[in-house]
Amino acid sequence: MCGIAGLIHRGKSSNVGSELQGMLQALKHRGEDSTGYALYGDTDGKNFIMRFKVGENVGEGSSSVMEDVSVYDERKKIVDETLAEMGAKVVKEERTLPYSLRYEIDYDTKDLLDFSQRIESIPGVEILSMGKSLEVIKDLGNAKMVCDRYSLDKVVGTHAIGHARMATESGVDIKSAHPFWGYPFSDVSVVHNGQLTNYWNNRRVLENKGMRFMSECDSELIAVYIAEKMRHGATLEEGMKESLTGLDGVFTYFVATKDSLGMAKDTMAAKPLVLYESDDLVAMGSEEIAIRSVLPQEIDTYDPFDGEVKVWQI
Amino acid sequence: MANLKTVSKKSKAQSMGMHTEVLTGRTQQKFFNPDEAENFYYFGTYDVDFNKRTELDVKDMTAPEANKEIDNLMSQGYGTIVIKNPQGKHSLGVGILNKLNLIFEGSLGYFGMGSCDGPIVRINGRVGWSCAENLMAGKVVIEKNAGSCFGAAIRGGDLICKGSVGARTGIDMKGGTIIIGGDAGAFTGFMMQRGRIIILGDVGINLGDSMYDGTIFVGGEIGSYGSDAVDAELTKSDQDWLKRKLKVAEIGENFDVSKMKKIVAGKKLWNYDNLEPTEKKGAI
Numbered sequence: 001m002c003g004i005a006g007l008i009h010r011g012k013s014s015n016v017g018s019e020l021q022g023m024l025q026a027l028k029h030r031g032e033d034s035t036g037y038a039l040y041g042d043t044d045g046k047n048f049i050m051r052f053k054v055g056e057n058v059g060e061g062s063s064s065v066m067e068d069v070s071v072y073d074e075r076k077k078i079v080d081e082t083l084a085e086m087g088a089k090v091v092k093e094e095r096t097l098p099y100s101l102r103y104e105i106d107y108d109t110k111d112l113l114d115f116s117q118r119i120e121s122i123p124g125v126e127i128l129s130m131g132k133s134l135e136v137i138k139d140l141g142n143a144k145m146v147c148d149r150y151s152l153d154k155v156v157g158t159h160a161i162g163h164a165r166m167a168t169e170s171g172v173d174i175k176s177a178h179p180f181w182g183y184p185f186s187d188v189s190v191v192h193n194g195q196l197t198n199y200w201n202n203r204r205v206l207e208n209k210g211m212r213f214m215s216e217c218d219s220e221l222i223a224v225y226i227a228e229k230m231r232h233g234a235t236l237e238e239g240m241k242e243s244l245t246g247l248d249g250v251f252t253y254f255v256a257t258k259d260s261l262g263m264a265k266d267t268m269a270a271k272p273l274v275l276y277e278s279d280d281l282v283a284m285g286s287e288e289i290a291i292r293s294v295l296p297q298e299i300d301t302y303d304p305f306d307g308e309v310k311v312w313q314i
Numbered sequence: 315m316a317n318l319k320t321v322s323k324k325s326k327a328q329s330m331g332m333h334t335e336v337l338t339g340r341t342q343q344k345f346f347n348p349d350e351a352e353n354f355y356y357f358g359t360y361d362v363d364f365n366k367r368t369e370l371d372v373k374d375m376t377a378p379e380a381n382k383e384i385d386n387l388m389s390q391g392y393g394t395i396v397i398k399n400p401q402g403k404h405s406l407g408v409g410i411l412n413k414l415n416l417i418f419e420g421s422l423g424y425f426g427m428g429s430c431d432g433p434i435v436r437i438n439g440r441v442g443w444s445c446a447e448n449l450m451a452g453k454v455v456i457e458k459n460a461g462s463c464f465g466a467a468i469r470g471g472d473l474i475c476k477g478s479v480g481a482r483t484g485i486d487m488k489g490g491t492i493i494i495g496g497d498a499g500a501f502t503g504f505m506m507q508r509g510r511i512i513i514l515g516d517v518g519i520n521l522g523d524s525m526y527d528g529t530i531f532v533g534g535e536i537g538s539y540g541s542d543a544v545d546a547e548l549t550k551s552d553q554d555w556l557k558r559k560l561k562v563a564e565i566g567e568n569f570d571v572s573k574m575k576k577i578v579a580g581k582k583l584w585n586y587d588n589l590e591p592t593e594k595k596g597a598i
Contacts, residue, residue, distance in 0.1 A: 267519070269462060269481035269500050272443055288402035288423050288442055296401060298420050301440050302459040303480040306500040306518055 001166045002193045003027030004178075004273075005285035006254045007294065008159035008261040008312050012280070013042050017147070017155030022293035023285055024143035024162045030286060031166025033061065034177035035146045036138030038189035038256055041157035043133055047091055048105045048186070051128040052119070054079070055099035056173050057140045063171035071124065072098050078122045083107075086118065096150050099174075102135070113184040117212070126175060126214050131187030133157070133258050138177040158314045159261050161254045163191040170217040180223035183212055185230060187258035192219035193286055194251030194271045202247070222253050237311045240264045244307055254284070262311035269306035276301045282312050356411040356431070362393035364415055373399035377406055388412055402442070407435065424461070427454050430471075443480070446473050449490060455564075462499065465492045468509065474563045481518065484511045487528065495565045501540065503530045503577075512556065514566045522577050530577040531556060533569060544580040552576060 005023035007016065017039055024035055043049070054075040056064035076095075083090060088107035095101050109115060112130055119127055129136035135155075139146045143164060147153055163178035170176040182188025196202075196218040203213055203221060211224045225246060229239030236255060240262055250270035255262045263284060265273055275284040276291050276299055283291045288301055304310065368387055372380040380397070384407065387395055394415040400406055404423035407416060407430070414433040418426075421439030431450035436457070443461040446454045449468040455476070462480030465473040468490040478496030485504045493512045500518035503511050506528040516534035523540020530543075531552070556571040 267500070269518075272462065274442065274461065287404075288421060288440070289404070292402045298439060300458060301421070302478065303461045303499070305497075306481055 001030045002178075003030030003164040003286040003290070004162070004191045004193045004252065004254060005164075005283075005290045006159070006161035006191070006256070006261055006263070007281065007283040008256075008314060009281055010279065010312070010314055013156050013158050015154065016040070016157045016160040017152040019294045020160040020162045021143050021147040021153055023283070023290040024164050026289045026293045027164045027286055028142040031164050032142035033167040033172045034138060034140045034165045034174070035143045035163065036136065036165070036178045036191070037146070037152055037160060037162045038129070038134060038136050038179040038191070039152065039155050039157055039160045040133045040187070040256065040258065041135060041155050045132045046106070048107055048130060048132060049135055050103045050105055050119075050130050051135050051137060052079070052101055052103070053099050053126050053128060053174055054101065054124060056175070057097075057099065059140060061172055062140055063167075064173045067124075069098050075122055075124050076101065079119060079125060082118055082122065086115065088115070097139075100137075100139070100150075111184075112186055113210075116184045120212070120214075127181065127183070128174075129181045129189065130184075131258065134181075134187040134189055134256075136179050136181055136189055138163075138174055138179065140172065140174070140177075158259075159256060161189060161191050161256050161261065163193075169195070170215060175215045176217040178217075178219055180217075180220045182223045182227040182230075182255070185227050187256075188223070188227060188230070189256050190219070190223035190226065190253060192222050192251055192253040194249060194253070194266065196221055196247055196249040196251060198248040218249075219253075222247065222251070222255075226255055236260060236262055237309060240309045240311070244309070252286075259314050260311055262309065263304065264309045265304050265306060267307040269303075273304055274301050275304055275310075277312075359412045360388045361391065362388055362412060362414060363391050364393035364413075366392045367394035367396070368392045369396045369398055371398040372403065372406070373401065377403050380406055381408060384410070384416070388414060400439070404442070407433075421458070430454075440477070441475075446471075449473060459496070464494075465490070468492070472559075472563065474565060476565055478515065484509070487511075491559060493559065493563045493565060497534065500537065503528065503543070504540070506530075512559065514569055522579070524583060525579045526583075527579050531571075532575045532577065533566075533571075533573070536575065536577075539577070542580045542583050543577050546576045546578040548572070548574060548576045 054072045058064050058066045088105050090103050091106050092104035137150045178191045179189040199218040226239040251266045252271040252273045272286050274288045396417045398419050400418050400420040402421050402423045405425045408428040410433045411431045416435045418437040422441045424442040425444050426441050428447045432452045435454040438457050440458040441460045444463040447466045449471045451471045453472045455474045459477035460475045460479040464479045464483040467486045469488050470490040472491050474493045476495040479498050481499035483498050483502045484492050487506045487509045489509045491510045497515035498513045498517045501520045503522040505524050507526045508528045511530045514533040519537035520540035522543030553571045560566045
């Protein structure tokens with residue numbers, strides 16, 4: 001079933017980590033195999049923040065293969081060496097869990113494709129996000145468990161999107177969890193609720209164009225599809241509008257960039273979305289109770305119609 | 315009125331040898347009682363006084379707890395209940411088979427007022443997906459917007475949304491009336507089998523797709539017609555009925571119904587032919 005939630009504060013920052021945690025926890029009955037956050041935090045914008053993993057969570061319920069923890073250190077060492085070779089300087093390093101790392105990197109480039117390809121050519125290594133504001137954090141369990149594990153409740157920023165996943169078409173693991181980074185674009189992330197029926201056709205076309213897929217989760221296609229459109233000059237909104245006909249199936253999805261948040265709903269309106277919009281805040285989720293976790297007072301909400309695309313700026 | 319909660323397990327029908335089994339657990343089977351002339355009441359319903367009014371704050375309650383408390387209040391004879399702080403909770407007010415004035419001071423989540431028969435409900439907020447699904451009788455008024463599958467499979471009663479509604483409004487409806495003050499989404503009246511839908515605003519694509527019967531009236535623009543949905547003549551009788559209905563519904567009383575479009579089933583779908591199932595199989 002899956003649940004998605006997102007919010008954007010316009011003209012100010014707020015504790016988006018805690019707010020999104022509340023929204024996703026309210027949706028945990030829609031799936032708690034894994035939960036993911038894409039948080040756009042307040043930063044000075046100088047360095048890239050790279051969230052990456054060197055292994056999988058092999059805890060209870062995971063469909064991943066058990067590995068010796070020592071391989072995580074070996075992979076991290078190769079990542080460090082590769083970064084040094086590319087002239088990327090690690091300014092700050094955090095290792096929240098043995099398999100999950102956060103680097104702040106001083107690196108001057110506008111093309112993350114080559115950078116990402118070199119890092120991800122290391123077996124077992126996947127970049128979860130890359131950007132100057134975006135941080136994607138995803139792991140097994142419900143919203144509160146993931147929030148506590150990564151201490152996300154104090155993250156201050158302008159906007160965020162998240163996903164509570166019930167695994168259906170791919171495994172219970174971090175690589176299949178949402179949000180997906182819009183590889184290789186800085187600060188682009190996607191969450192999706194639904195099923196895409198032309199996943200393999202689109203994937204083959206996009207792979208031939210040099211785009212990469214890390215999982216077999218159909219939702220990843222949206223991130224890659226939008227990224228590919230933007231790579232060829234489309235705006236976020238244009239890419240999203242093209243997706244309404246380019247993607248087949250039922251879907252409601254959110255895309256976020258460094259300074260914007262968008263939603264799209266398929267032409268059959270088969271997947272739910274409730275939306276609250278004011279001058280200061282836009283909050284949306286699969287169910288109204290997600291919005292109520294940040295706005296308990298009586299508010300006016302509505303369901304966007306079929307084939308609707310909306311984009312808001314911070 | 316017999317309340318079957320108080321009827322002993324060995325009913326008169328059993329004494330007469332009409333059946334011998336003794337049902338236990340959560341069964342709601344009602345046994346025939348030859349002494350009872352008429353019984354228009356459901357199992358477990360109550361005599362309530364509409365002038366007896368109370369408030370119930372459900373802020374810290376789960377939906378089952380809130381619904382149980384509504385039932386408890388009805389058992390005490392309360393005929394008017396005001397629900398405070400529903401805060402978008404799912405499945406509130408479901409399964410009420412009683413005459414009751416129920417007022418929600420706020421919004422409901424999914425499946426609000428589902429499977430009801432008889433209550434008069436006013437929701438001073440918004441409702442999520444599948445509001446009033448399977449409504450049998452009564453009246454449900456929503457002051458703001460509604461989600462998709464509004465009034466799915468209703469059999470009777472009036473379901474009124476003063477705002478706009480999502481997709482698949484009145485899907486599979488088998489009776490009753492749905493009135494929308496604003497716009498409606500795609501696939502409105504999808505596979506409807508009877509009843510009427512009135513939309514004062516615009517409606518999305520595939521209106522009345524695969525409808526078997528029933529009537530849809532639209533005041534605004536139509537995105538597109540669904541399979542076998544066709545225009546029909548808006549008669550004087552239709553207009554009189556629309557005026558009456560909109561007045562009773564406290565919505566669009568001054569709306570110019572003479573310009574409304576009337577959509578019905580063309581009855582050209584394959585299932586309207588004369589073939590029996592076995593013949594169909596042979597034809598395929």
